[in-house]
Amino acid sequence: MGAYSYIIGRTDSSKNSFPFEGNYPYWEVADRARRFADVGCKIFQKFTCADCGEHMVMEVPNVLYKTGQCDICGNYTDIEDAGCNFIIE
Numbered sequence: 001m002g003a004y005s006y007i008i009g010r011t012d013s014s015k016n017s018f019p020f021e022g023n024y025p026y027w028e029v030a031d032r033a034r035r036f037a038d039v040g041c042k043i044f045q046k047f048t049c050a051d052c053g054e055h056m057v058m059e060v061p062n063v064l065y066k067t068g069q070c071d072i073c074g075n076y077t078d079i080e081d082a083g084c085n086f087i088i089e
């Protein structure tokens with residue numbers, strides 16, 4: 001299985017289309033992610049560090065986090081406020 005096979009929020013193809021760039025309102029994508037998890041998919045939440053801009057992917061599948069700690073700078077991001085996306089395996 002690849003690193004990811006599908007991502008819930010889609011980036012605008014006219015912008016940088018690298019999928020990790022796109023963050024979407026928390027409730028919008030979390031709701032959809034939960035439905036994928038309910039039918040047996042593995043979902044991994046991703047967010048962008050509000051401090052250093054690094055892209056983080058949560059290691060534990062099927063958990064919806066509202067706060068995320070950056071591996072690089074160690075600061076916390078309010079995901080509910082900043083938005084996020086989900087990778088589906």
Ligand SMILES: [Zn+2]
Pocket residue numbers: 049050051052053054070071072073074075
């Ligand atoms: Zn950071």
